[in-house]
Amino acid sequence: MATGRTHRPATRSRGIPEATVARLPLYLRALTALSERSVPTVSSEELAAAAGVNSAKLRKDFSYLGSYGTRGVGYDVEYLVYQISRELGLTQDWPVVIVGIGNLGAALANYGGFASRGFRVAALIDADPAMTGKPVAGIAVQHTDELEQIITGNGVSIGVIATPAGAAQQVCDRLVAAGVTSILNFAPTVLSVPDGVDVRKVDLSIELQILAFHEQRKAGEETGAADEAASAQSVAQETPGAAAAAPAPLAPHRAAPGAGSDNGRQDNGRQGPDGDVPAVMPA
Amino acid sequence: MATGRTHRPATRSRGIPEATVARLPLYLRALTALSERSVPTVSSEELAAAAGVNSAKLRKDFSYLGSYGTRGVGYDVEYLVYQISRELGLTQDWPVVIVGIGNLGAALANYGGFASRGFRVAALIDADPAMTGKPVAGIAVQHTDELEQIITGNGVSIGVIATPAGAAQQVCDRLVAAGVTSILNFAPTVLSVPDGVDVRKVDLSIELQILAFHEQRKAGEETGAADEAASAQSVAQETPGAAAAAPAPLAPHRAAPGAGSDNGRQDNGRQGPDGDVPAVMPA
DNA sequence: GCCTGTGAACAGTTTCACAGCT
DNA sequence: AGCTGTGAAACTGTTCACAGGC
Numbered sequence: 001m002a003t004g005r006t007h008r009p010a011t012r013s014r015g016i017p018e019a020t021v022a023r024l025p026l027y028l029r030a031l032t033a034l035s036e037r038s039v040p041t042v043s044s045e046e047l048a049a050a051a052g053v054n055s056a057k058l059r060k061d062f063s064y065l066g067s068y069g070t071r072g073v074g075y076d077v078e079y080l081v082y083q084i085s086r087e088l089g090l091t092q093d094w095p096v097v098i099v100g101i102g103n104l105g106a107a108l109a110n111y112g113g114f115a116s117r118g119f120r121v122a123a124l125i126d127a128d129p130a131m132t133g134k135p136v137a138g139i140a141v142q143h144t145d146e147l148e149q150i151i152t153g154n155g156v157s158i159g160v161i162a163t164p165a166g167a168a169q170q171v172c173d174r175l176v177a178a179g180v181t182s183i184l185n186f187a188p189t190v191l192s193v194p195d196g197v198d199v200r201k202v203d204l205s206i207e208l209q210i211l212a213f214h215e216q217r218k219a220g221e222e223t224g225a226a227d228e229a230a231s232a233q234s235v236a237q238e239t240p241g242a243a244a245a246a247p248a249p250l251a252p253h254r255a256a257p258g259a260g261s262d263n264g265r266q267d268n269g270r271q272g273p274d275g276d277v278p279a280v281m282p283a
Numbered sequence: 284m285a286t287g288r289t290h291r292p293a294t295r296s297r298g299i300p301e302a303t304v305a306r307l308p309l310y311l312r313a314l315t316a317l318s319e320r321s322v323p324t325v326s327s328e329e330l331a332a333a334a335g336v337n338s339a340k341l342r343k344d345f346s347y348l349g350s351y352g353t354r355g356v357g358y359d360v361e362y363l364v365y366q367i368s369r370e371l372g373l374t375q376d377w378p379v380v381i382v383g384i385g386n387l388g389a390a391l392a393n394y395g396g397f398a399s400r401g402f403r404v405a406a407l408i409d410a411d412p413a414m415t416g417k418p419v420a421g422i423a424v425q426h427t428d429e430l431e432q433i434i435t436g437n438g439v440s441i442g443v444i445a446t447p448a449g450a451a452q453q454v455c456d457r458l459v460a461a462g463v464t465s466i467l468n469f470a471p472t473v474l475s476v477p478d479g480v481d482v483r484k485v486d487l488s489i490e491l492q493i494l495a496f497h498e499q500r501k502a503g504e505e506t507g508a509a510d511e512a513a514s515a516q517s518v519a520q521e522t523p524g525a526a527a528a529a530p531a532p533l534a535p536h537r538a539a540p541g542a543g544s545d546n547g548r549q550d551n552g553r554q555g556p557d558g559d560v561p562a563v564m565p566a
Numbered sequence: 567g568c569c570t571g572t573g574a575a576c577a578g579t580t581t582c583a584c585a586g587c588t
Numbered sequence: 589a590g591c592t593g594t595g596a597a598a599c600t601g602t603t604c605a606c607a608g609g610c
Contacts (some may be wrong), residue, residue: 019579025492029471043591052473052549056581063593071592072588088492089499096491103390110386113471113488118495157498158491181501182494188312188396190335198497200490205396207483207547208379208441209308209371211465212401214481215440216372218464264490264547266335302601326569338569339603346571354570355610 016087020061022264026051027058028084028117034077043074090118095156097180099171100163101126101141104186108162109137122154127167144171151178158182165189190266201266299370303344305547309334310341311367311400317360326357373401378439380463382454383446384409384424387469391445392420405437410450427454434461441465448472473549482549 030050034042044062048055062068062075068083069075085091096114098105101124108114109124124136127144134141142150150156159180161168168187175183182198185191191199313333317325327345331338345351345358351366352358368374379397381388384407391397392407407419410427417424425433433439442463444451451470458466465481468474474482 017578021496022489022493024496025486025489026473028492030473045591050473054581056583057579059592060580060594067593069592070588071586072590074591087496089495090492092499094491094495094498103386103393107386107390108487111487114491117488117492119488119491158494182498184490184494190309190313190333196501198494200494202485202487202490203308204391204394204485205400205402206305206308207467207485208377208397208402209311209373209400210305210547211441211467211481211483212372212377213304213307213370215377215465216375218479264493300601328569337603339605340601342570343572343602350571352570353610354608355568357569 016064020064021088023051023053023057023061024084024088026053027061028081028088028090031077031081031084035081039077041070041074041076044069047075085118088118092118094119094158095122095154096120096158096160097123097125097147097150097154097156097175098160098162099125099144099147099175100161100167100187101131101136102162105160105162106136108160108186109139119158122156123150125150127163147171147174148178151175151180156180158184160184160186161191162186185266199266200264202264299347303347304371306334306336306340306344307367307371309336310344311364311371311373314360314364314367318364322360324353324357324359327352330358368401371401375401377402377441378405378437379403379441379443380406380408380430380433380437380439380458381443381445382408382427382430382458383444383450383470384414384419385445388443388445389419391443391469392422402441405439406433408433410446430454430457431461434458434463439463441467443467443469444474445469468549483547484549485547 027047030047031042033050034047042050044055044059048058051058059069062080065083065087068080082091096119098108098121101109105124105126109121114121121137121139124139124141125144125147126132126141129143131141132143151159157180159175159182161171161175161183163171165187168185168189169191172183172185172191172193176193176197181196183191183193183200185199185201186203188203188205191201193199310330313330314325316333317330325333327338327342331341334341342352345363348366348370351363365374379402381391381404384392388407388409392404397404404420404422407422407424408427408430409415409424412426414424415426434442440463442458442465444454444458444466446454448470451468451472452474455466455468455474455476459476459480464479466474466476466483468482468484469486471486471488474484476482
């Protein structure tokens with residue numbers, strides 16, 4: 001077994017870097033597309049282009065999973081799809097509850113990508129009695145009172161919070177108390193959870209603010225264009241080949257420059273008040 | 284490109300690290316909350332707790348902005364709010380257009396955090412003629428045909444794409460051609476854009492898949508609890524003080540473990556087909 | 567004494583470049 | 589010849605620990 005022998009716990013549980021884990025879904029999506037077109041194999045170069053990363057990074061990432069490619073040939077699409085799915089835990093079905101069925105919650109409930117890959121919306125929960133029983137995305141909304149029962153009854157371990165900021169911590173506490181150990185938080189608040197519970201955060205206004213930062217910077221350097229236009233904004237390099245070399249004969253656009261490192265995972269902390277930032281949804 | 288690589292080493296601090304930029308909005312939110320409670324100053328320790336990071340990181344982050352604190356005292360809340368706002372470019376108003384007014388687009392349009400800090404929804408655009416003229420969040424939806432005119436007429440440089448995956452690249456191309464240079468993409472696709480255009484991506488299913496990965500890992504190690512429960516899942520450390528030491532006398536929960544490094548910024552690449560993953564919104 | 571600001575050590579991630587298999 | 593897999597180098601980000609001002 002090429003399972004690197006000496007050091008390197010390669011296939012062992014501790015191993016895959018977070019940065020790599022965060023990219024696996026990207027590869028999986030690209031591979032799924034290839035699979036649907038019945039493409040049998042891909043080279044790291046091709047797959048990397050489809051996923052929007054560079055090939056060295058992709059190969060390194062795959063090397064943490066094991067040696068699933070064939071030198072001189074490339075990777076077997078179907079096999080890789082399976083291996084990555086397994087690694088991500090998508091071969092099993094994850095029941096998910098969405099709490100807070102406003103516009104955002106409804107959008108999430110209707111999100112096809114949800115159901116398509118390992119996730120199943122087990123229940124929609126909202127605090128508004130007027131919503132109870134109303135079907136959203138084919139599922140009847142249930143009242144918050146039944147939250148605990150829904151969680152335990154369905155063995156739910158992943159919860160999505162799409163409530164207003166003011167209600168998020170409370171909902172979070174109840175989810176955790178009922179047994180949820182992974183939370184995807186759309187409310188603009190820092191959630192406090194016990195050790196062992198994972199929180200990932202998606203925050204609209206933060207994303208916009210980061211864009212504004214770069215936008216402002218662009219405006220400020222609108223002067224010396226030609227020379228270092230792209231690199232000046234600290235947007236840095238990626239796709240050294242595409243961006244630097246080839247004039248791209250037919251493609252109308254080129255690669256988006258990428259600068260790594262953001263966080264999507266929440267850290268820690270306790271926010272003082274409750275509702276500081278306006279909420280995403282009505283009720 | 285290969286143009287030497289514009290070093291920006293100098294004593295002239297023209298380079299705030301991306302990781303720091305990504306946290307500034309977090310600090311800003313915590314500071315705004317303090318400001319509303321008329322708190323005059325905060326220590327790095329307090330502010331860090333409110334923002335969910337550790338104090339050393341926060342101090343380092345602020346050091347890139349300059350020396351805005353007072354030794355022995357802390358930071359002046361109002362002053363810091365101003366400095367960070369300025370750094371992020373929020374002292375000016377950014378007109379934003381949202382393309383794709385389905386559930387998600389509507390949720391974004393209604394998002395209060397949008398308007399509250401520097402961003403103004405200049406227009407809502409949808410390809411469905413049935414939507415045209417309908418008011419969403421108090422703004423009449425306009426048809427895609429007017430996209431270019433809206434962008435140039437309002438000097439819009441930031442666009443939000445909330446369309447189905449299949450339409451995203453097309454919309455993106457038109458936005459860019461019309462002058463947009465920053466895009467927040469909610470469609471599950473890799474967008475290709477020319478150099479100089481920033482793309483940030485928010486992808487629901489990716490976030491869920493990352494959670495599933497950790498969740499799976501937790502299940503697999505449900506055995507040896509006590510000893511290294513938290514660290515075993517590679518969720519790593521953050522808040523060394525809180526998580527490792529102090530038994531937290533009164534707080535009901537503790538810090539959420541944080542592992543850094545994700546990406547929210549898209550990289551590069553050209554996707555082969557168009558609509559592989561189901562879209563977020565109906566039409 | 568308290569708390570900021572920061573150099574220096576450390577850790578994680580990306581890129582390079584090439585050995586090695588097919 | 590072509591392409592993967594991977595050490596090693598380069599780089600980015602985080603943590604430590606303490607000098608230095610209040």
